[in-house]
Amino acid sequence: MNGQAANELLVASGISKRFGGVQALRDVSLALRRGEVCGLIGPNGAGKTSFFNVLTGLYSADQGQVIFDGQPLPLGVPHRIAGLGIARTFQNIRLFGAMSALENVMVGRHARLHSGVLGAVLRTAATRREEAQTEARAHDLLRYVGIDRLANHQATHLSYGDQRRLEIARALATEPKLLALDEPAAGMNATETAGLRALIEKLRADGLTVLLIEHDVKLVMGLCDRVAVLDYGEKIAEGIPELVRRDPRVISAYLGTELNDA
Amino acid sequence: MDIFIQQIINGLVLGSIYALVALGYTMVYGILGLINFAHGEVVMIGALTALTAIGLLLPAGLPGPMLVLAGLLIAIPVCMAVGFTVERIAYRPLRHAPRLAPLITAIGVSIVLQQLAMIGWGRNYHTFPALLPTAPHQFAGAAITDLQIIIVLTAAVLMAGLVWLVNRTRLGRAMRATAENPAVARLMGVDVDRVISFTFVLGSALAAVAGVMVAANYSIAHYAMGFMLGLKAFTAAVLGGIGNLGGAMLGGLLLGIIESLAAGYIGDLTGGFLGSHYKDVFAFFVLILVLVFRPSGLMGEKVAERA
Amino acid sequence: MSATNARLKSRLGIALIAVALAVLPFVVGAGFGNSWVRIIDFALLYIMLALGLNIVVGFAGLLDLGYIAFYAVGAYLYALLSSPHLAQAFPALFAAAPGWPVWLVLPLGAGLAGLCGVLLGTPTLKLRGDYLAIVTLGFGEIIRIFLNNLNAPANITNGPQGINNIAAVHIGGHALNRPLELFGIVLPGVHLHYYFFLALTLLVIFVCVRLQDSRLGRAWVAIREDEVAARACGINTRNVKLLAFGLGATFGGVAGGLFASFQGFVSPESFGLLESIMVLCMVVLGGMGHIPGVILGAVLLALLPEALRWGAVPMQQSLFGKVLIDPESLRLLLFGVALVLVMRWRPEGLWPSALRRRELSTHAADGA
Structure with missing residues (x-):
């Protein structure tokens, strides 16, 4: 038991x-x-x-x-x-329409990152490292779901199936x-x-x-x-x-x- | 005690006017989910139009109440036309735009109407002639004038008429259906565009009446009078529960009474620190408190959480 | 590829503009007189204000209609700390104008404004967008009404008359409103203020650009695009929104302090709803969320009243023989018309960012 x-x-x-x-x-x-x-x-x-x-x-x-x-x-x-x-996707896809596919996945990393206002403004070494890692990880996840070639496309312009994949990649980004x-x-x-x-x-x-x-x-x-x-x-x-x-x-x-x- | 009763009476009169304006906000919000910032300006246009019409008719030597009625009969269609046009030109094209867009448009419309009124009627305050009997009757130690009685009664009749229209007529049913779910209403054969136009026109007609009431009650009309009035009426609508007709009426009356009482007593309450020029602040405090603690208002149903 | 290209281009543009800006007051002063340099100084203040509001409206998508209240807070704090008013009103409490140094007063004003932003935002940011608009509008009016009436029984704000005799900013012992001779060139006060404001404006732009391109900037846009999805992505939307609100307010507070020092005088009149709407108009007209667009919007609308005074008044006189519409109400009329037209025909603004343009036009296409 x-x-x-x-x-x-x-x-x-x-x-x-x-x-x-x-x-x-x-x-x-x-x-x-x-x-x-x-x-x-x-x-x-x-x-x-x-x-x-x-x-x-x-x-x-x-x-x-x-x-x-x-x-x-x-x-x-x-x-x-x-x-x-716990990460999720939505029945009626809910992507951040104005952002690129890559940025969508990067938003998913939000809770795992730490840089705040000061780090962002001063662009400290820690922030730069974090941003680089986030971007690399986002590319990995896009590759994992099979849409890395669309990384810089705007989310709303992806095909329906690719939007579903992007949503899954974004969910996976939250670890x-x-x-x-x-x-x-x-x-x-x-x-x-x-x-x-x-x-x-x-x-x-x-x-x-x-x-x-x-x-x-x-x-x-x-x-x-x-x-x-x-x-x-x-x-x-x-x-x-x-x-x-x-x-x-x-x-x-x-x-x-x-x-x-x- | 008589001051208390006097403030309640004043509050009821003010509240009846707020309620009429609040109905316009709440109907539009119920159907479109839009805060029609420009609604207060329609009230102002009603007041100034009636004033001009009365000024033109004055030499005809009609009795006072007839003149007011004539002013109303001219102001109402003018306001209806303004409401109709605003919806048609400014809001309808944005029916499916992101939420921020119609709101920003509404602010723009409000400024345009206000400035047009300023160009037409000038910057000055206009005196609204005393055409209705204002001799006070004594009532429980307080004074109430015929004008005040007329305002409260007219508002009551109009509100009863509106409730009848919404609950008992075909058009009212179409309005309720559209408020519930526009897409389904359309499928059921409701001409949603017409219903929305009608809602604006109806609200504007009430606003015209309210405008004449305000002008008669304070004997004054001004191109900028609509803004604060509109804001307070919106507060009343939120207080009662936006989208709910009964709520708008209750909220209007309550806000009127709160404001009158607060204006009457604030000096005593704060030991003279705050005077009655803070009158306009109460409405905002009420608004903020309601939105923070009970955003669904007094009579609104708790809005279901939606994903 | 095109994104990096555009970024390079916009950076190059900013650099070119910055160089041109260095000689601007001399060119303008020589060509049109120093009153125009003064107008440009005000334009810089408006750029700061508009960029602050852009964080709230443009990035995070929160409609703030009482933004000018934060400007008022900054301005009045500066005014109270740098004028003899408090010493005159409360001789027992304040000995004399303490002459606080600028590097202390401005951050204080910014901090206080930011605090007000957080205090207002904490209970209200959970509200739906349109309710937030109304509440902020109410807050702006409350602040103005208090400024107007807090002259009795204790004279804190000096009521509708406002506070005057506000000391100008001192830098290195030199008051910015006095001419300064440098290498044989005499720089008038408006020029000195110009460079000071320009430096701060550039700092504000820098901060905005950095914020936009960060974890926070992404979180703001995510909230603007879809709040539910943003929460599901692990974003604490309340805190992140509060941060946008507070930062926007802070910028407003800085601009307010500068305004008070530059004018030497503040009164509640400068902080009405129409001012809030003008700043909103700058953001909307220029392009919500796009920093260069917002700057363009601010410059255009800051210059508009002058353009109207110089253009519309003589034109009306020659056409109708008199001034039918005074420039002030013509300006407001144009604001109103601009808001309506921009939302209808060009919701992305005059100079939108590449992604935002596409998004808003897709929305429009869905609607049609």
């Missing part, structure tokens, strides 16, 4: 969140193991993104807590959560232990989705833990080590993909349709 606990990177327990009259999350618990790719699926409006927003600090939770890497997460304080090692991807394959064509899958597998091979919201059931079932299913704000199933897809509650939540095709 102890070994099990040490193996768990994140343990969310009893998370509840209400918006006005809508119970977005009801007593949701979920544990993520180090190095796994865990899928979070469910019908539209099931609370997946709400759960993501709680984990990454955009929402505070009404109830429940999250232990991450042995310490409680400061829910509702996104920049600290990013500092502790996360957990990467949370919110529908990364949405709007992608088959080639782009295949490329994305290869990228996520590379991330797993490099030891990163990944939490994935996805509608593309084929991608989820093929890629994920485990899958959790949310419906109406409650977790209705969790386990390896083969078992989850046969779970009657899951099938009824999806009305038996989506799980077979896609």
Whole structure:
């Protein structure tokens, strides 16, 4: 049991969140193991993104807590959560449009850098070194996701698939232990989705833990080590993909349709 | 005690005017999410237009109330035209621009209207003729004039009419739908552009009435009168909960009363250190306090956090 | 490639301008008289102000409509410390004008203004952008109303009359408002102020350029572009915004102190909302977030009233036989029209940065 606990990177327990009259999350618990790719699926409006927003600090939770890497997460304080090692992407891509791809990734390094006003104005040796390292690291990450040739292009001018990759590179720049991807394959064509899958597998091979919201059931079932299913704000199933897809509650939540095709 | 009641009465009168102007802010904000800085200038244009019209009609020898009514009937369409034009020329092209753009435009429009008014009406203060009976009635130890009673009653009737219009008519339903979600409203067949135009026109009509009220109440009109009034009315809208009609009315009345009471008592409260020339500061303090501690206002729903 | 090229070009441009600036007061003074050198001195103050506001509006995307309040704080602090007013008003407390040295008074004013910025920003920066605009506007008016009324019961600001007899900046024992003979050339006070202001303006530009191209500069732009994403990237948006606000206020405070010393007189009139809007206009017209653009905007609008006085007044007289629109309201009218037109047709300003131009025009294209 102890070994099990040490193996768990994140343990969310009893998370509840209400918006006005809508119970977005009801007593949701979920544990993520180090190095796994865990899928979070469910019908539209099931609370997946709400759960993501709680984990990454955009929402505070009404109830429940999250232990991450042995310490409680400061829910509702996104920049600290990013500092502790959870990075995310957004369902509707949110890049810094006016900046180049490279600068976007450099912003992701923010929490890992230290230079302040004085360092910036005087351009001290430490600042210069830090800036050079940041730029080099940003190039590395762009190369890692395969878009280094676009480093100096403005973010909004990248193709859809490349914007997704850039967002992942920016998230990786924060040096996360957990990467949370919110529908990364949405709007992608088959080639782009295949490329994305290869990228996520590379991330797993490099030891990163990944939490994935996805509608593309084929991608989820093929890629994920485990899958959790949310419906109406409650977790209705969790386990390896083969078992989850046969779970009657899951099938009824999806009305038996989506799980077979896609 | 009678000073207290007197200040409450003054506050109610002032508050009715704030409420009328606040409705214009809150309707536009509810639908476009825009602070229409230029709204206060529409109030000023209403006051000065009515003043000019009354000046022209004065030789006709009509009775005072008729003259005021005639002034109103001319000021209202002029203000509606101004509101319509401003929305059409300045705001509509920026409907999808970054947030800062319409706000900066609104400031620009406000300055343009103010300076045009200055060119047209000059820098001087204009005396608004005393056309309505101002003989005071005694009421619980305080004085209230017919003019004040007329202002409060007119404001009440107009607000009731507005509530009816928004809640009971087709157009009102279209307004509410647009405020809720413009894209969906459009899909449901609502002509969103028309609704927005109508909102500006409606708010401007109320502003015209408020302008005449202010000018009559203080017997004065001036090209720069709209700025501070507009700011206070906006404060009232925020205090009540911006986007909420009832909130604008409540906020207007409350702010009017707060301001009157504060102006009446600040000297005593601060041992004479601060005098009533700080009257204009209270509205800002109220604004800052509300925004910091309860940005959704008194009657606003708590805005859901959104990612 | 093109980015480094552009940077090189703009650096070269700045260098060329700097050389031209060194001889400017003599050329202008000889050609148009020293009153024009004085106007250029004011233009330099406006450049500092506009660059300060640019950090807040242009970089961080926070609309501050009460920016002039920080200018007022700097100006009044300088005025109180460098004029006999306090000694006259409170003979028991202040013996005489202490004649504080400039290297102490200016940083004090800057610090106090910065502190005011942080105090105002702390509760308000979590507000949405348009609310922030209104709150800062209110703050600006509050400061002005206090300046106007704090002459009774204790005469701190001398009310609407303002404070006069403010000592000019002394450098090396020489008061800048007195002519100085150097190598046989007599430099009038306006020239001395020119060089002093120019030096400080260059310093402000330097600081802005360095900040823009740093971790903080990137964080500001990130917040401007998408605050939620910025937070998710680990940026403490509240602190970073506060820093922008405080730094902008600091620059305003410095410019205010210089203004007080240069004029020798301050009154609440100089710090109204329209002044805030004029500085905003400089930033918007020049190009939000682009330092050379903001400088251009500041110079253009600082020279505008003079241009109107020299151009519009005679023109109206010859056309209509009288002055229909006085230059002051024509100036304000033009500000208003400029704000509307720039937002409508050229939101990136007259001289935008390469990236910003693309961004804003893409936004416009999305909207169309």
